[in-house]
Amino acid sequence: MDLTQLKTKQLYINGEWRDSKGGSLHPVINPATEEPLCDVIQGTLDDVDDAVAAAKAAFKQWRHSRAAKRQALMHAIADGMEARKQDLIDAVSAALGCPPHITEWLHVDGPIYAMRYYADRAAVMEQTEQAGHSVVLKEPVGVCGFITPWNYPLHQFVGKVAPALAAGCTMIQKPSEITPLQDYVMAEIIDAAGLPAGVFNLVPGAGPIVGAALSSHVDIDMVSFTGSTRAGIEVAKCAAPTVKRVTQELGGKSPLIITPDADLETAVRWGCEDVFINSGQTCTALTRMLVPAERYEEAVEIARKVAEEVAIGTGADDFMGPLSSARQRDIVRGCIDKGIAEGARLVTGGSDTPEGFAQGFYVKPTVFADVTNDMAIAREEIFGPVTCMIPYKDMDEAIAIANDTEYGLSSGVWAKDAEAAMPVVRRIEAGLCFVNGGEFNYDAPFGGMKRSGNGREFGAAGLDEFIELKSVQLPA
Structure with a gap:
């Protein structure tokens, strides 16, 4: 595809493409040629506030949506990914430098599968568990901030966004400045699938600005970060004062x-x-x-x-x-x-x-x-x-x-x-x-021990990260 046709100079907030409130442009470079591919807007603190407000408002209705509705919308997103598979390959390959024939199976096929996997797990949210004289209910954790890396950008996008949608959460997604293009393709796919306004929001930007704002924002209930251990420590520090849930997939020396x-x-x-x-x-x-x-x-x-x-x-x-x-x-x-x-x-x-x-x-x-x-x-x-x-x-x-x-x-x-x-x-x-x-x-959980992070992505455990359990104590 012609990557310059993507709306990379705008943000996707509350179901519409809009201009940033003062953000500058950042070039995306083709690492194989060292030539610019396009410019991408860098969000500001005001942009983050707008996106969080949209997600918070949307959560009031989305959290109560029927699992069957979320399932259908997520399958529509997966259908869109299939239809625009070549666009996703082009977007990842051009900015990351991975050969296209490898990008297809290494970076794109799996995320399409994972989107459908979580679509079919949305029904888990409506299941209850009997515990003695109590009933245990499942509820979505809330508004989520996602910070994804440059090395497997679509893989990690879906690893966070898909289970969050299945659970009934709303979200703000921040891609890496190096490889943000597939997120723009996904925003177009999500928009075309008819996801309610505010459920998914895209705010690219620098980690110390947009990433830090998402990690510390009082109206964000959970932050999920993939990246270096050094940056993960900073995310945890930013998140601590608001006692939000933090999941991290960090470094390795395996x-x-x-x-x-x-x-x-x-x-x-x-x-x-x-x-x-x-x-x-x-x-x-x-x-x-x-x-x-x-x-x-x-x-x-x-x-x-x-x-x-x-x-x-x-x-x-x-x-x-x-x-x-x-x-x-x-x-x-x-x-x-x-x-x-x-x-x-x-x-x-x-x-x-x-x-x-x-x-x-x-x-x-x-x-x-x-x-x-x-x-x-x-x-x-x-x-x-x-x-x-x-x-x-x-x-x-x-x-x-x-x-x-x-x-x-x-x-x-x-x-x-x-x-x-x-x-x-x-x-x-x-x-x-x-x-x-x-x-x-x-289908299996993915995540680390020690300084490689906490929490899990993919598999049933990946959905669990987005669930709050409520115990209802009934009369004996």
Whole structure:
């Protein structure tokens, strides 16, 4: 689609497109070409107040809407997503840099499924539970503020918006300044589906302004944030004085334990590709690969081959596009240089510009060996295509290394089979574990432990985050 046709210089508030009250324009850059795609308005505090007022007013009726009505509207939204699937692919791919053929299955297909999944769970809100002489009712939490990231923008949009709609909540959505375009497509889809005015509002803007305002606003009952742990701490601080509900999906530095009985070639290849997909900009990426010491050099050689086979670019045959921005590229390059300075062995890749890519924010797929878990590259989230390979002598040491991190979002185990993997899985401190290449499942809860956040998205638990329980004490 022609992305310049989107109404990116306006906000969507109370069911209509309107001008900002004093907001400036911010360019969205194509990271593959470094050329501007369009300008997007940055909302102000007054814009946030207007959006919150609209959502608060709409909640009075929307909270009492029948589940069947919400279900029908959400299926209409999913139908719109299907009809405009190519527009969503174009919007995500152009601003993020992910090749379009990968964007389709990695960024768009799942969110369409998730919208329908939650449409069909709206009826849960009308179910009651008998607890002795009491009846337990389910009610929506209220007005919600959503702050979504740039790396999986549509995925996280739907992970918040869909369960909130199913529960009967109203909302204000703030996308990242880097990848806001799919939110504009979604606002058009939502508008065309006939969602009541004020239920969904779109206010792009800077995190320290719009994000902070949503987190602290007295009339917002819940804030859901996806992003860095550093920013998540600030969101929680802003939310604390109003005692609003806070859910967060934050950083990760996740381990992949390859057991001695695993198919080493398959396991290492999958582990590397897991890191390189989306240019390493995945919070669940298994960036610490733990390998039995007796097979370590064999694994390092496999990883080198995989990295050097990766096709870079945004074409139909390419696997890895650019980083999302010049800033992110520079951060990743700095981390690679830090790893070399720390004494890790650079197997392949590095911080030099990939050959043939003078334009675009590209970084080479990089593999480090001889990494120890006290190195910065093993402890800090790099958010780029960098795999750190660490040897272990026995499973107790592997578990100790895996859990020696402030994060607990994701993990992986590759063993002889799933049954053999489960005893290892149970010892890992993380909210998610991929076993022998298992795929992400939108029917299951997603979220982390420790400093990787709190709360869950997707699955039945994702809807629970938007529910208040009311106990009605009846006469015995």
